[in-house]
Amino acid sequence: MITISVGGFFTKETLKLVENLPARKMLLTSNGNEKFRESYDKVYYMSSEEAGRNRSVYHMFGIEYCLEIIYLEYYKRFLK
Numbered sequence: 001m002i003t004i005s006v007g008g009f010f011t012k013e014t015l016k017l018v019e020n021l022p023a024r025k026m027l028l029t030s031n032g033n034e035k036f037r038e039s040y041d042k043v044y045y046m047s048s049e050e051a052g053r054n055r056s057v058y059h060m061f062g063i064e065y066c067l068e069i070i071y072l073e074y075y076k077r078f079l080k
Helices: 009-013 015-019 034-039 055-079
Strands: 002-004 026-029 042-045
């Protein structure tokens, strides 16, 4: 399961549900909440800074940018 939650608000609200899922879980966020690392198998941060100080940039462009990179890699591996 892949969760993209730039500010972490969605992730906080669904944490109990996610903890009990038998799937591998990956999170993409700019929020450095320790609980996220405990509940997800892998957490990728959108910033090298712990809490992503310039969060407005990530909120505006982060999701689109990350999805574009994922699609590009998928295209190169499977569709080209």
